[in-house]
Amino acid sequence: MLKSDYKKILETSKGKVVMYDITKLEKNGLANIKRLPYSIRVLVENMLRKLDGHIVTEEDVLDVANWKPTYDAPKEIPYHPARVIMQDYTGIPGIVDLAAMRDAVNEAGKNPSVINPLVPVDLIVDHSVQVDYFGSEDSLDKNVDCEYRRNGERYAVLKWAQKAFLNVRIVPPSSGICHQVNLEYLGxxxxxxxxxxxxxxxxxxxxxxxxHTPMINAIGVMGWGVGGIEAEAVMLGQPYYMPIPEVIGLKLTGTIAEGITGTDVILTITELLRKHKVVEKFVEAFGPGIKALKIPDRATISNMSPEFGATMTFFPVDAETLRYLRFTGRVEEADLVEKYTKANGLFYDDSVTPEYTKVVELDLSTIKPCVAGPARPQDRIILKDLPKVMDDYAGKGAEVPLTLQGENFTLKNGSVVIAAITSCTNTSNPFVMIGAGLVAKKAVMRGLRVPAYVKTSLAPGSKVVTDYLEKSGLMPYLQALRFHTAGFGCTTCIGNSGPLHPIIEKTVKDNKMSVAAVLSGNRNFEARIHANVRANFLASPMLVVAYALAGTVNINMDTDPIAFNPNDEPVYLKDIWPTSEEIWALVESSLSSDDYLKEYGRILEGDKFWAALSANQSEIFDWQKDSTYIRRPPFFEGFKPVPAPITDIRNARVIALLGDSVTTDHISPAGSIMPDYPAGQYLIAHGNAKDDFNSYGSRRGNHEVMMRGTFGNVRIKNKLVEPKEGGYTKYVPTGEEMFIYDASMKYIESGIPTVILGGKEYGTGSSRDWAAKGTKLLGIRAVIAESFERIHRSNLAGMGVLPLVFKNDQGWKNLGLDGSETFTIEGLPDVTPRCTIKVKAVKPDGKVTEFDTMCRLDTDIEIEYFKHGGILDFVLRKLMI
Structure with a gap:
């Protein structure tokens, strides 16, 4: 196969361009391209274009071009993404790693500039703004001021990186959320x-x-989330090695009924696909129903891919894609997209249904209004059933009369203390945002207001949102209900909800209440939104306003009044719910292409705070020894050109015995740092007052904080110390209870390896590299679980931590394990992809339990990473040759 045979000249408005024609594979009798899912066709283009006979071979191209719906064993391919996108929580640690790699190269007497991104990198600062101030016109300015005071040191690292590295573009703070910016501008x-x-x-x-990188799938762009360590390897020119995926066809039929929102659609899809076990698979939408979905609705669906476990949810390019590109100011791009996709078999053709691994069908007309919670996004609740769910979850509990801002009320289980319109998942959708404004307008006109105990906020993922809310005349009504703009970033969705009123917080803690948050986000895991808010519900922005007005989730929105007007007359949800016709009329009159051109034409400029930041221009980063934000990580200390040989794990102890659905929020929390936890004690010892702790996410550039915070979620449940919750364990040799960090250090000092035993869906949630980095630094050699979420398993492999899965439907419970045992895992020097590894557990009384596990190092390259101690060590050795 000659790559040059597949070149084709395409005439476009930009002139002639070269393309690689995948349809010619069919003409040459080498593959049937028309039967392939569109997402697989994109992979074929990638393989064909990157064919070099060395990294990408003819066999790789034909393996993908002749895709099979199922594979008996994973078939690995070298995929070359065209670019990398990062946010600051994961991006800054990535920059810190690159800086440390430059140090290692420099110390080896070589040119440090060999460490430089070879593919374009966009880093959008969106995760650090917190809702310290809300409900007033100056909330945004005050929150941004706080953001820079807390994070100026971190942001200076980004300014250094912009000068030190080629191919790095920084989108400054207060510009938008990375996935919405990607959808509306970068894509x-x-x-x-x-x-x-x-x-x-x-x-x-x-x-x-x-x-949530898959949000970009809505416009036919292949993208998904990976760990920071994998992204760094891609930046440095390494292929992303992956198994050829199975593809689940999501067949959509029917149309969305009146009163149903895109949020209702995706919460239904999340529940549906989680039940169909699509973890580590591609999902591809097709069928007549997709024609009724505009790009923002598709984006809401694609955004939530991690919540149902899929690698991505792909919508092929069609007429709606072209319309959206033109409307958002990408007119020339739309012309190229149309010509290219139609010439290369990538434009959606509804007359031919591709072959899929399995087809899951959903009739959009059957979807009902819903929310999800109280602790998992896949737990959908029909709106009228929410009071019963809340009652089953929390019971009645204490009822405490309080006075706040001159208002008397009773705080109890189910009281809404946080109502946040937040997250790229929903703020990218003008229908639900205009809808929320109309709900607010109708409520204000009926004399309703939000109770004093509800902390409200509006945090759009794009400045375009505030533009059209203001032009529509709806912003004053949102502000009348205290939904003032609090920031342009993730805020509550990532856990940066800020403090509750001290009286509210004390009452909740003292009475062990299960109060509620309602947010238009994508995650509601335990202690993510706020450490003291136990019940968290995902809802459309329109329902966020409604529940803020009600002040409780213990309400049947179908039959109960939301509130009473000043004349003591009941007001129901139906009284303030706008029609689709009303919403679309305002969307069309308030939103234009000029809004996108204006805001994205200046997005890289930043504000006065960004302009005031200074940074040194140097190849080597100047580490500050007294910094509690940015520290040189220990991963490359004493780096040797040849890795040490792999050894078996002998007589290891269990550091954590965990149940099902342990998330990366449990393993590597992003929110508040507790002063009595090891990370808080470290910061206090280094001169930081509690008010200056910031968040775990913002401290990820300091490994000392992060390894102390690993398994530091206040709601994690380690069975070794049950019923106690939080980051505690038992130091098994003595039976002492202590923090997991402290026990890990004792085990390391004693030369005792440690392991983790987990249940199903271990590592669900965000793609947090620190969930794997922290695991490694705590001396944990292996994680044995019933199943893994895709990204975390990959991250563990990328850090040289061994992921193992119980075989034969076994788990630590039915094997009778309780964490008192010592564990021996042999055969590691000869490990192969997905091989069987025997584990021996010995109880204190000498009883031996032996069981089989599957090694979840899935590919040959992951075996190499494991033998090198991690992916970055592997890449560094390769670059230093």
Whole structure:
């Protein structure tokens, strides 16, 4: 196969471009391209274009072009994403790692500039703003001021990186959320690159250091979340090795009924696909129902891919894609996209149904209004059933009369203390945002207001949102209900909800209440939203306003009044719920292409705070020894060109015995740092007052904080110390209870390896590299679980931590294990992909339990990473040759 045989010249408005024609594989009798899912066709283009006979071989191209619905064993391919997107929580640690790699290269007497991104990297600062201030016109300015005071040191690292590295573009704070910016601005669908003197058209593909990267799938761009360590390898020019995926077809039929929102659609899909076990699979939408879905609705669906466990949820390019590109100011790009996708078999053709691994059907007309919670996004609740769910979850509990801001009320289980319109998942959708404004308008006109104990906030993922809310005349009504703009970033969705009123917080803690948060986000795991808010419900922005007005989730929205007007007359949800016709009329009159062109034309400029930041221009980063934000990580200390040989794990102790659905929020929390926890004690010892702790997420550039915070979620349940919750364990040799960090250090000092025993869906949640990095630094050699979430398993492999899965439907419970045992895992020097590894557990009384596990190092390259001690060590050795 000659790559040059597949070149084709395409005439576009930008002139002639070269493309690689995958349809010619069919003409040459090598594959049947028409039967392939569209997402697989994008992979075929990637393989064909990158064919070099060395890294990408003819066999790789044909393996993908002749995709099979199922594979008996994983078939690995070298995929080359065209770009990388990062947010600051994961991006800054990535920059810190690159800086440390430069140090290692420099100390080896080589040129440190060999460490430099070879593919374009966009880093959007969106995760650090917190809702310290709310409910007033100056909330935004005050929150941004706080953000820079807390994070100026971190942001200076980004300014250094912008100068020190090529191919790095920084989108400054207060500009928007990375996935919404990616959808509305960065995404090209089809891009062009200069390759060997030619202008080559390529499929826009990417990986991102945030699990919600698949939001970009809505416009036909292949992208998904990976760990920071994998993203760093891609940046440095390494292929992303992956098994050829199975593809689940999501067949959509019917149309969305009146009164149903895109949020209702995705919460229904999340529940449906989680039941169909789509973990580590591609999902691809098709069928007549997709024609009724505009890009923002598709984006809401794709965004939630991690919540049902899929790698991504892909919508092929169609007429709606082209309309959206043109409307958001990408007119020339739309012309290229149309010509290229139609010429290369990538434009959606509804007359031919591709072959899929399995088809899951959903009639959109059957969807009902719903929310999800109280602790998992896949737990859908029909609206009228929410009071019963809340009652089953929390019971009645204490009822405490309080007075706040001159208002008397009773706080009890189910009281809404946080109502947040937040997250790219929903703020990218003008229908639900205008809808929320109309709900507010109708409520204000009926004399309703939000109770004093409800902390409200509006945090759009794009400045375009505030533009059209203001032009529509709806912003004053949102503000009348205290939904003032609090920031342009993730805020409550990532756990940056800020403090509750001290009286509220004390009452909740003293009475062990299960109060509620309602947010338009994508995650509601335990202690994510706020450490003292136990019940968290995902809802559309329109329902966020409604529940804020009600002040409780213990309400049947179908039959109960939301509130009473000043004349003591009941007001129901139906009284303030706008029609679709009302919403669309305002969307069309308030939103234009000019809004996108204006805001994205200046997005890289930043504000006065960004302009005031200074940074040194140097190849080597100047580490500050007294910094509690940025520290040189220990991963490359004493780096040797040849890795130490792999050894078996002998007589290991269990550091944590965990149940099902342990998330990366449990393993590596992003929110508040507790002063009595090891990370808080470290910060206090280094001169930080509690008010200056910031969050775990913002401290990820300091490994000393993060390893102390690993398994530091206040709601994690380690069976070794039950019923106690939080980051505690039992130091098994003495039976002492202590923090997991402290016990880990004792085990390391004693030369005793440790392991974790987990249940199903271990590592669900965000793509947090620190969930794996912290595990490694705590001396944990292996994690044995019933199943893993995709990204966390990959991250563990990428850090040289061994992921093992119980075989034969076994788990630590039915094997009779309780964490008192010592564990021996042999055969590691000869490990192969997905091989069987025997584990021997010995109880204190000498009883031996032996069981089989599957090694979840899935590919040959993951075996190499494991033998090198991790992916970055592997890449560094390769670059230093």
């Amino acid at each position: 090209k669908v089809i891009d062009t690159r200069q390759i060997d003197g030619e202008t080559v058209a390529i499929c826009d593909t990417l990986v991102g250091t945030d699990s």
